[in-house]
Structure formats: C-alpha cells, structure tokens
Amino acid sequence: KNEVEQSPQNLTAQEGEFITINCSYSVGISALHWLQQHPGGGIVSLFMLSSGKKKHGRLIATINIQEKHSSLHITASHPRDSAVYICAVVPNTGNQFYFGTGTSLTVIP
Amino acid sequence: DAGITQSPRHKVTETGTPVTLRCHQTENHRYMYWYRQDPGHGLRLIHYSYGVKDTDKGEVSDGYSVSRSKTEDFLLTLESATSSQTSVYFCAINTANDYGYTFGSGTRLTVV
Numbered sequence: 001k002n003e004v005e006q007s008p009q010n011l012t013a014q015e016g017e018f019i020t021i022n023c024s025y026s027v028g029i030s031a032l033h034w035l036q037q038h039p040g041g042g043i044v045s046l047f048m049l050s051s052g053k054k055k056h057g058r059l060i061a062t063i064n065i066q067e068k069h070s071s072l073h074i075t076a077s078h079p080r081d082s083a084v085y086i087c088a089v090v091p092n093t094g095n096q097f098y099f100g101t102g103t104s105l106t107v108i109p
Numbered sequence: 110d111a112g113i114t115q116s117p118r119h120k121v122t123e124t125g126t127p128v129t130l131r132c133h134q135t136e137n138h139r140y141m142y143w144y145r146q147d148p149g150h151g152l153r154l155i156h157y158s159y160g161v162k163d164t165d166k167g168e169v170s171d172g173y174s175v176s177r178s179k180t181e182d183f184l185l186t187l188e189s190a191t192s193s194q195t196s197v198y199f200c201a202i203n204t205a206n207d208y209g210y211t212f213g214s215g216t217r218l219t220v221v
Contacts, residue, residue: 033209043152043199048209086151090209096142096167097210099152 006100019074021103023087035086077107112136115213128187132200140203141183145196190220
C-alpha cells in the first residue's frame with residue numbers, strides 16, 4: 001500500500017492550458033512537498049505546505065489537511081513545464097518522506 | 110544546486126567492487142538523506158543522518174552503509190556492488206526554509 005497516491009500518472013496538455021495534478025495521502029503529516037524533475041535532471045522543491053495555499057509565479061499549490069489532499073495547479077502552461085511532478089509527505093511520526101510515484105507532464109507547443 | 114554537491118556525477122563499476130558516493134553541503138544543516146531512484150519505484154530512502162555519527166536506515170538499506178564524520182559530508186558506500194544497485198542516487202538536505210529540502214544533482218551509477 002502506498003501512503004501517497006498521485007493522479008494522473010501521465011498528462012499531456014496544449015500550451016496555455018490550465019493543469020491540475022492531485023495528491024492524496026493516508027497518514028497524518030507535518031508537511032507536504034511538491035517536487036519537479038526534468039528529464040535526466042535533478043530534483044527541485046517547488047513548494048512546502050502545511051496548510052492553505054501558496055503561489056510562485058504560474059504555479060499554485062493547495063492543501064486540505066482534513067481531506068488529506070493536495071493539488072498542484074499550473075496556469076498558462078508552457079513546454080518548459082514538461083517534467084515529472086512528485087508529491088511527497090513528511091509524516092507526523094518521522095522526518096522522512098513518503099513519495100508519490102510522480103505525474104509525467106508533457107506540454108505540447 | 111545551492112549548498113549541496115554530489116560526487117561523482119557518473120560512475121561505472123564492476124560487480125563486487127566497493128563504491129563510495131559523496132554528498133557535501135556548505136550550509137551546516139543537521140539532516141541529510143540518501144535516496145535511490147528507479148523506474149517504477151520512484152524515490153526510496155536508503156539511509157539518513159540526523160547529526161555527526163548519527164545515522165539510521167531507510168526502507169532499502171540492505172547492501173549499503175553510510176558515514177558522517179563531519180557535518181558537511183555524508184558518504185554512501187556500497188561494500189560490494191551488485192547489478193541491482195544500478196540506479197540514480199540523490200542526496201538531500203533538510204534546509205528548514207520555505208522549500209524544506211534541497212536535492213543534489215544526482216549520481217548515475219552503473220554496475221556491470
């Protein structure tokens with residue numbers, strides 16, 4: 001059983017579209033992270049959330065602690081947004097991550 | 110990446126040989142982690158450290174050992190490399206800032 005589930009697994013969008021990636025988790029958490037990994041590249045932390053909503057440029061992340069759910073939104077998507085997006089949670093009981101398996105996003109010009 | 114360096118970036122080694130990967134940070138953070146990333150499995154924790162000489166196992170620690178003799182360095186050793194340890198290895202530090210964690214650029218290890 002995976003403590004973190006992401007959907008969809010794969011997503012293809014046209015440039016300019018609004019994109020949503022979902023993450024559900026089953027454990028109590030102290031924080032949730034959204035990570036980005038470009039093909040063959042390193043991993044970048046986009047957001048760390050413990051409540052509410054955060055925005056960085058065209059990226060918005062929300063979390064609902066009661067429903068154990070988070071979403072990552074990309075507005076006005078661009079081909080450079082093509083990457084794997086990974087949801088990761090830090091459980092209340094420790095300081096390690098539980099990772100989702102990632103959402104592979106392709107934005108077509 | 111800011112404050113964290115992994116070396117080497119790429120390595121090819123033979124089965125049965127020892128291999129050590131290095132993670133170096135410049136920012137004096139307490140928590141450091143080693144992960145491996147494999148297709149179909151995503152990221153999995155190998156070992157982590159919560160201070161000098163303080164380490165603990167992750168979910169896939171068999172065949173790996175770690176050492177942390179200085180705050181800035183966290184070493185991952187494969188005592189006798191096997192083909193199943195062919196993977197991309199990432200080091201991470203808990204920066205406790207707005208982004209929480211910083212990852213190294215990764216080490217691509219191939220065991221032939």
